[in-house]
Amino acid sequence: MxxxxxxxxxxxxxxxxxxxxxxxxxxxxxxxxxxxxxxxxxxxxxxxxxxxxxxxxxxxxxxxxxxxxxxxxxxxxxxxxxLIDCHVHLESTPSRNSFRERFTLNPADVAYRAEANALVTLRAGFTTVRDCGGSGINIALRKAVAQGLVPGPRIYAAGTAISSTGGHMDDTDGLSDFMIERLHPGTADGVANGPEQCQQAVREQFRRGADLIKIASTGGVLDLSKDGSGAQYSEAEIRAVVQTARDLGLPVACHAHGAEGIKRAVRAGVTSIEHGSLLDAEAMQLMAKSRTWYVPTIIAGKSVADTARRHPDYFPPVVAGKALSIGSQLQATFGKAIKQNVRVAFGTDAGVYRHGQNALEFTYMTEAGMAPLEAIRAATLNAAELVGDPQSLGxxxxxxxxxxxxxxxxxxxxxxxxxxxxxxxxxxxxxxxxx
The missing domain is CATH 2.30.40.10 (Urease, subunit C, domain 1)
Structure with a gap:
């Protein structure tokens, strides 16, 4: 001095x-x-x-x-x-080869694609995103963007999402016993059963630097399990996730399609419900009362349903069936939810559809009855609150x-x-x- x-x-x-x-x-x-x-x-x-x-x-x-x-x-x-998109997957690029590429792409291949997807998203007007699950490359990409090494939106990353054995995050769904025995995913891979394993899985993602925890309380559309709507976590398991995440200062985003899985998650205290395709009246009332955020991702539902109709061979048969039965219901469900005063934050599930088209969600939201101003608020004021930085964003x-x-x-x-x-x-x- x-x-x-x-x-x-x-x-x-x-x-x-x-x-x-x-x-x-x-x-x-x-x-x-x-x-x-x-x-x-x-x-x-x-x-x-x-x-x-x-x-x-x-x-x-x-x-x-x-x-x-x-x-x-x-x-x-x-x-x-x-604009803020509260549900993207920057590591994912949709194609007919998506399932095969799980076994043919190296982490570096995924990283380069994720970097390109990030720039496309930024140039589409989305300056902040929540990446709701990948391999962990999303955390590395978040760091690279923050350090100015690559251009992209500001990223809040979930790391690897968590589900039960046979759940949405279990990459061995639909594989042979031979492959399951060799891959044998565990808590570090996002597969956890019972409250103790769920706690451990949260801590694994915290250690890796996740900004939020993403779980799946029901099955999904684009996995190879036979049903995307049934509940796949008990309320006790979800509470273990929420309490552990809360202790570590992390919010919990919950992928859920079916009503029972949604209600268990809301009662257990998750921060947001993602998709919510089959929300029923009771679930909507619970969400409104608890002020649980709803991230609808209408564009993803419409995209997979339209693709399954127009190109019958695009998805494996089990996926195509779920795409038609679940994906096509999202927009109507959203229209009912906003009438019940459920809090909405903008999110699209980019990566299920082509990155950069995120803003089409605004059109689908307004088609379902939301005023344009409220749709924009969902992607600004509301989304800033959900990601946890309303003092700097929105x-x-x-x-x-x-x-x-x-x-x-x-x-x-x-x-x-x-x-x-x-x-x-x-x-x-x-x-x-x-x-």
């Missing part, structure tokens, strides 16, 4: 400048700005950005204050907060990250505009549009 003080004194005596360099500011001139908190579309506004954060929101078009400051002209655009306010999306028109009148962002900025860096 004394050396630094002496150096500054010497420079001053020599008449050399000692004032610190001023950080460059960026002024975004916004023709319209969507205040998602107030639910108002404002006239001309200026967002002042410095060091990746919004430092001021000013009425009108403010001129730059410093010689190195710059202006980005969005005067013909509508500006809104960066709105365009001073102190928040400079995560900004612009579209050429009014998304409150035409929500499909969100599928065609003209400008995307994350933490002050422009990824789509002119700088």
């Amino acid at each position: 004394r050396k630094a003080t002496h150096l500054l004194s010497t420079l001053a005596l020599l008449g050399l400048a000692v004032t610190p360099a001023l950080a460059q500011k960026t002024y975004l001139h916004c023709g319209h700005l969507l205040d998602v908190r107030a639910g108002r579309l404002l006239g001309p506004q200026t967002l002042v950005v410095e060091r990746g954060r919004i430092v001021a929101v000013q009425a009108g078009y403010t001129a730059p204050a410093g010689p190195t400051d710059k202006v980005i002209n969005l005067e013909n655009q509508t500006v809104l907060p960066g 709105t365009l306010e001073a102190g928040h990250y400079a995560d900004v999306v612009a579209v050429a028109g009014d998304p409150l009148r035409d929500v499909s505009l969100l599928t065609k962002p003209t400008f995307v900025m994350k933490e002050g860096v422009v990824y789509v549009g002119k700088q």
